[in-house]
Amino acid sequence: MTGRQANKLVALGTFVHCHSRQAIEFMHNSVVCVDENGKIVRIEKETGEGRLHAKAHAVIEELGWHHEDVNWHVCEPGQFFFPGFIDTHIHASQYPNAGIFGKSTLLDWLETYTFPLEASLASLPKARQVYTACVRRTLAHGTTTAAYYATIDVAATNLLADLCLSIGQRAFVGRVCMDDKGLNPDYYRDESAEASIQKTKEVIEHIESVDPSFDIVAPILTPRFAPSCSKEAMTGLAELQREKNLAVQTHISENKGEIALVAKLFPDSDSYAGVYDQYGLLTPRTVLAHAVHVTTEEADLIASRGAKVSHCPCSNSSITSGAARVRWLWSRGIEVGLGTDVSGGYSPSVLEAARQAVLVSRHVAMGVEQEGEEKEAAKLTVEEVLYLATRGGAKCLGMEERVGGFEVGKEWDAQMIGLAVVGEDGEKTGEGNVDMFGWENWEERMAKWLYNGDDRNTKKVWVKGRLVHERK
C-alpha cells in the first residue's frame, strides 16, 4: 500500500449514448480512460469478447499510467454506462412541493404553493435542508448537470452553489429576479430593478470566488418570467449577459392566461418572445422553459436568435398548461432539452421527464386529426427522448463540447445502469422495476429502462471523473 489516492479512472464494459437524435450507439467490450482532470483521454471500442481486460491493461500502459493511480469500474453483464442526465429546468427551491399542486394552473399555482415556499427559504437552515435533499435526490436519479432556479435570496442562492460544488453536481445556479409590483407578492420580490441587478451580481461574484473557471458551478441570469420583471430589470440583466456572455434562463408561453397577461403588460411588444427580444434576453445562451403555445413567428424569432427551449412535459401536463410540440420546435431549427420543472413537474427524475416526453408527444399526435406523416412524426421515439435527456440538454446549456456523450476530450459525466434479472423460477435478482427476462436485445433493454427505470437502476454517478453517488 502506497497510500496514494487514485486520481484516474478506467471504465470497462458496455457504453451506450446517443449518436444522433435518431440513433443510439452501443459500444460493447469497450474501455474508457479518464484522466485526473475528469477528461476522457482514450476510448477503445469493441475490443472483442474476452479480451477486454487485457486491452485495458495494454492501454493504461501506453498512457504511462500507474495501476495504483487508477480506479477501475467494471460493468457486470447487462449493466452499461450512459451519459449523465441534464436537467435544463428545475426549481431547487420548490423541491418539497413535488406532487403538491392540486388542480391549479400556472398563475394560481404560483400564488398558492410556490411563492410562500420560496420565500420561506430565506431561512438558511431550511434552505440547506431543502437544497441538500434536492441535489442528493437528483444526483441519485443520474442528473449530472442541472440548471437551477433558487430564490430571490442571495445568501440561500449562494448556499445552493456551495452545496452543488461540495456534493459534486454540475450546476447553473440562478438567483431569481422578480421586481415587478404587479404579480409578485409584497412579501416576496426584489425591492427594485437596481436591487435585482445588484443582488444578481452578488451571486455571480460569489460563484466566481468559489469556482473561478465555472468548472462545476456557474451562474445563470434568471429573470423569473416577463410578468414578474420590470423592463429596467430585464434591460440590466441583458447588459450583464453581454458583458460576461452568461447563460440566461426564463419561462415562456407556458399557459394561455400567462400569455394574455404578457400581452396586457407589454403592449409595445408584438409577442411574448418579442418581449424578451426587445429587452435583449433572447440570446444563444438563453434557455426558455416550456414554449408550449409559441406561434410560428415566435419560433422563428427564437431560432434566429439561437435561443433554446427546455421541454417540461411532466409540468405541462400536471398543471394543465398544454402539450409542447418538440418535433415542430426541431423543425423550426430550435434546440430542445428536457426539464423536470420541479415542482410544476412532480418528479425530480430526468428519466421520468423523458418518458413523459414520449407520452406528451402521443397527445400532440392525437391532436393531429388526419392520419399520416404529420401525426406519425409528432411521436417521439426512445432514441429521441434519451437524446433530449443528454446531448439535447448539453446543447441547450452550451455544454455540448464537454458532456452528453462518450468521446475523447469530453468530461466523464456518467452513470452506471443495472437492471434486475428474472430467473427461470420467476424470482428476480437485483433491485428496481425493470425486469429483464434475458431474451431482450439492446434496443429493447433501453426501452424497458426508459419506461420502468428509476434511481434504483442508477448504481453509480460521476461528474467530471468524481464519483458523486453510489447506491449502497
Next chain:
Amino acid sequence: MTGRQANKLVALGTFVHCHSRQAIEFMHNSVVCVDENGKIVRIEKETGEGRLHAKAHAVIEELGWHHEDVNWHVCEPGQFFFPGFIDTHIHASQYPNAGIFGKSTLLDWLETYTFPLEASLASLPKARQVYTACVRRTLAHGTTTAAYYATIDVAATNLLADLCLSIGQRAFVGRVCMDDKGLNPDYYRDESAEASIQKTKEVIEHIESVDPSFDIVAPILTPRFAPSCSKEAMTGLAELQREKNLAVQTHISENKGEIALVAKLFPDSDSYAGVYDQYGLLTPRTVLAHAVHVTTEEADLIASRGAKVSHCPCSNSSITSGAARVRWLWSRGIEVGLGTDVSGGYSPSVLEAARQAVLVSRHVAMGVEQEGEEKEAAKLTVEEVLYLATRGGAKCLGMEERVGGFEVGKEWDAQMIGLAVVGEDGEKTGEGNVDMFGWENWEERMAKWLYNGDDRNTKKVWVKGRLVHERK
C-alpha cells in the same frame, strides 16, 4: 411458546381510505381487528393520542381473542394503512413486454409485439416464469386484486390461477377467447367457436377445483375483443355468463382504426357497444377496457346494462389511443376502475395508473376550448384517482362489499405505506422517492405519495388477512 400459529391480525395506527369519490377519510390512532377468515370484525377509530395500545388490548379481550393468536402490525409515525389496489385490466402474459411498443398503435402493436409473446407462453416453463414475475411484481406494487388476461392456452391459464392462489393474490383469471380467422394469426387463435367455449369451460372447471368458492381466484370470461371473436363464440360465452353469473372482460373503443374495423365486421350492429349487447355480453358483471371513443349513445347503453369501464391511461397515451373522459363516463352513470393494461401500458403499478389518470384528465381538460366549469370538471383530483384505484375498481369487479375500504365485514386487503423523511441536514431516512419534510399535512402526504410513490413505499401487503408481500 405454545407453537400455535397466530391466525388473527390486529393493525394499529393510521388508516386512510376513500370515503367517497370526493373525500379521503383519515383515521388516526385506530385499531382494526381481522379474524382468522381475513375479515374485519372490529374497528375502533381515533382512540386518542397515547391510548392506542391500551385500547387495542381491551378490544381483543372483548373479542375473547388470545394474545398468541394475534399478529400485530403497528404503523410507525408517518406510516399508514391503505386499501390494496385493484387492477381491473392487466395482461399477465404481456408482462415481459412492459415498455416495448415503439411507435405502434393498437392493431400493429398486437401483430408485432403481443401475439408472438402470448403464443410463446404455451411453453409452461416460460409461462411459470412470466406469471410468477408478474404476480410478485404487481403484489409488490400493492395490487391485491387483479383482473388478468392470460393467453388462449388452457394449461398456462390454469397455471396462472394456481400461482395467484399459492402466492396469495386475489385474481380474476381469464383464458383469452379469439377464434375469428380475420385478425388473429394462424399461429395464435382458437380453432373454432366450439373450441373457444370448450377451453373456457376447462379453465372454469380447473378454478372450481382449486378454489371452489372463488375465495381468492375466480374465472372471468374473456372474449379478447369483437374483431377477434366470431358471433358464435360471443353467443356461447354469453350463455355461460348467464348460467353461472360469471364476470366478463373485454376491450372497447380503444382506437379509431379498431372502431372502423368493428363497423366493417359487424354491419348489423349500430355501434361497438351494440355488438357486445347484441351477443349478450353487456352485463352488470362486464368490465370494458378503455372506452376512449364511445359515443353518448354507447355510454348510455353501457350504463343501462350496468356494465363497467376500466380506464387505462398509461396504455391509452403510450400507444396513442386517445384520452378517455372519466368525468364524462361518471356523469353518464358508468362505474370506472383503473387498469394498468400491461403491456399496452408499460407500468405494472396501479399507483402509476392513478397518477397517469390525473395527467390524462388534464389533457382532456386541455381539449375543452372554453375556460369554465366543464374544463375544470374534466380534471381529476388526488382523491378521485385513489378512489378509482380502490373502491372504483372493487365496484367494477362486483367486489365492493368485500374489498376497497376499511369497514367491519370487509376483508383485509391492505397495504402498509411508509414514506422517507428528510432530516434537518437534508439527508433522508427511509427508501423511495417521496421525501417528507415534516411540515406536510395529511392531504399533502397523500398527494406526495400519489405522485412520487412506488413499490418501495409499500412495506407490507395483505390479501384476505394473509401477509403476501413484505419488503426486506
